[in-house]
């Protein structure tokens with residue numbers, strides 16, 4: 001059995017390449033070339049989850065699944081909160097191609113997808129970025145968003161100010177960019193053109209009253225019906241897009257909670273990023289529009305990223 005480690009994934013899949021790959025994959029999904037079912041999220045103790053995420057890309061002769069554990073408290077034990085593998089098969093023969101470490105795949109592909117969404121939805125002249133959260137995704141998102149917009153100023157907030165300060169020191173050194181650690185999410189977002197919410201929060205951390213007109217938001221952290229990062233006012237007043245409508249109406253608390261409150265209807269979701277990429281639907285129409293990309297994370301993203309790494313590893317042999 002071929003096993004590809006996280007270290008190899010990092011070496012073989014850079015962020016710029018992954019952004020292009022995710023753009024192609026989301027377009028393929030919207031052309032109907034992928035089989036994508038809802039994930040199974042089996043609850044363990046507390047908020048811990050074991051997730052199984054199957055999909056297939058028949059045009060590329062691959063089928064597979066990610067198997068992942070999500071243990072939010074691991075962050076405070078020095079362990080990754082997301083750990084798993086992506087198992088990839090040849091669709092035609094059913095033979096196993098390889099097993100790929102899933103932590104790095106998840107880290108890279110999630111931020112790459114947000115970059116794709118940002119590229120199609122954010123104002124062209126967006127220059128400031130607010131990152132809410134300081135974990136793995138907060139780090140990957142800074143790397144990814146910088147590749148699609150000319151970011152000059154970054155604001156970061158975490159509920160633990162020491163983590164925000166650590167992030168600002170480490171990431172400003174890594175990317176040579178000004179990063180201000182903020183004591184409140186309001187301060188972090190009030191001047192931001194692009195906002196990434198990448199926390200394990202259950203209750204809103206981003207409020208409509210604090211977001212400036214014209215901002216684009218990547219809402220990444222809340223992927224279950226009972227968790228949300230955005231308040232109802234923000235969702236209601238935004239142009240709302242997602243990676244997969246079927247996933248959003250089953251899994252996204254950011255959408256489902258305002259929907260259950262009766263504030264928005266199902267038609268509030270304007271469409272999928274793949275549809276935007278294919279020019280099937282309209283995106284931002286006015287500079288003052290507030291756009292939201294609700295990211296649930298799709299198995300097909302993991303499958304495409306893992307297969308890319310498997311093929312690169314084979315070429316390098």
Ligand SMILES: NC(=O)c1ccc[n+]([C@@H]2O[C@H](COP(=O)([O-])OP(=O)(O)OC[C@H]3O[C@@H](n4cnc5c(N)ncnc54)[C@H](O)[C@@H]3O)[C@@H](O)[C@H]2O)c1
Nearest residue numbers: 075081110133134135136137198199200201221295296297
């Ligand atoms: N949509 C997707 O495709 C996708 C993919 C990967 C991760 N995620 C989700 O994104 C979030 C961040 O992932 P990560 O890998 O960076 O996790 P991480 O464990 O590395 O970081 C978690 C971050 O959330 C913050 N946090 C935790 N509880 C909070 C609370 N109650 N209020 C405010 N902040 C809180 C922590 O301080 C930390 O900054 C998680 O919820 C994760 O499940 C989504």
